Amino acid sequence: MSRVGKRPVAVPSGVTATVDGQTVKMKGPKGQLQFVVHDDVEVKLENGQVKVKPRAETNRARALYGTARAQVANLVEGVTKGFEKKLEITGVGYRAAMQGKNLQLALGYSHDVIYTIPEGITITVPKPTEITVTGSDIQRVGQVAAEIRAYRPPEPYKGKGVKYVGEFIFRKEGKKK
Incomplete structure (x- = not known):
């Protein structure tokens, strides 16, 4: 069994954490996030640790x-560093x-596919075959x-x-004559 939950989460300087019932709120240089913890779990803020x-x-x-x-x-x-996912596009004429x-x-x-970028997410295209998705919420970035x-x-x-950068694609052999 994993014991990840036993270690407290340290709140670094520059980040304000508040626990209101089952809601944990974090505010830092990259924005503000909140998470509602399940009722079966108790969450406390003690000595700068959650x-x-x-x-x-x-x-x-x-x-x-x-x-x-x-x-x-x-x-x-x-709220301190943010999260980033990189995508790469492979194919003749495929670009972003x-x-x-x-x-x-x-x-x-x-037709070209037009993707509307949601609020709180930043997308950059350093090259026509690369897309970088960044944001403070790991779930929304993913x-x-x-x-x-x-x-x-x-x-x-x-x-x-x-595909994601670093993703391995299983390749198949084509038809045999």
Whole structure:
């Protein structure tokens, strides 16, 4: 069994943390985030540390308190450093470009895909074949990156499509004559 939940989450200087019932709020240089902890988990702020523990010794509570601790740690990291996901585009004629507040993707369809960037997320296109998604909320950064990837996931024969940087694509052999 993992013991991630037993370690308290340190709140660094420059970050203000408040615990109001089951809601944990963090405010820092990169913005403000909040997370509602499950009812089976108790959360306290003591000596500049957020402590998480299960209310009862049930399997459900013990399963949830490690998750709650990890999510509180992600709040701290999000408001101090932020999170980033990088995507790369592979394929002839496949490219990305910023068009005002939208992301324009040419992915081999008869039309360009226009992706509206949600609030709290920053998307940059350093090269036409690279997309960088940044933000303070790890869940939203991952969700936006997954939505962009879903427009044209990498295919197994030539590897064309949108993939995460460092993602391994299982390749298949083509037809044999």
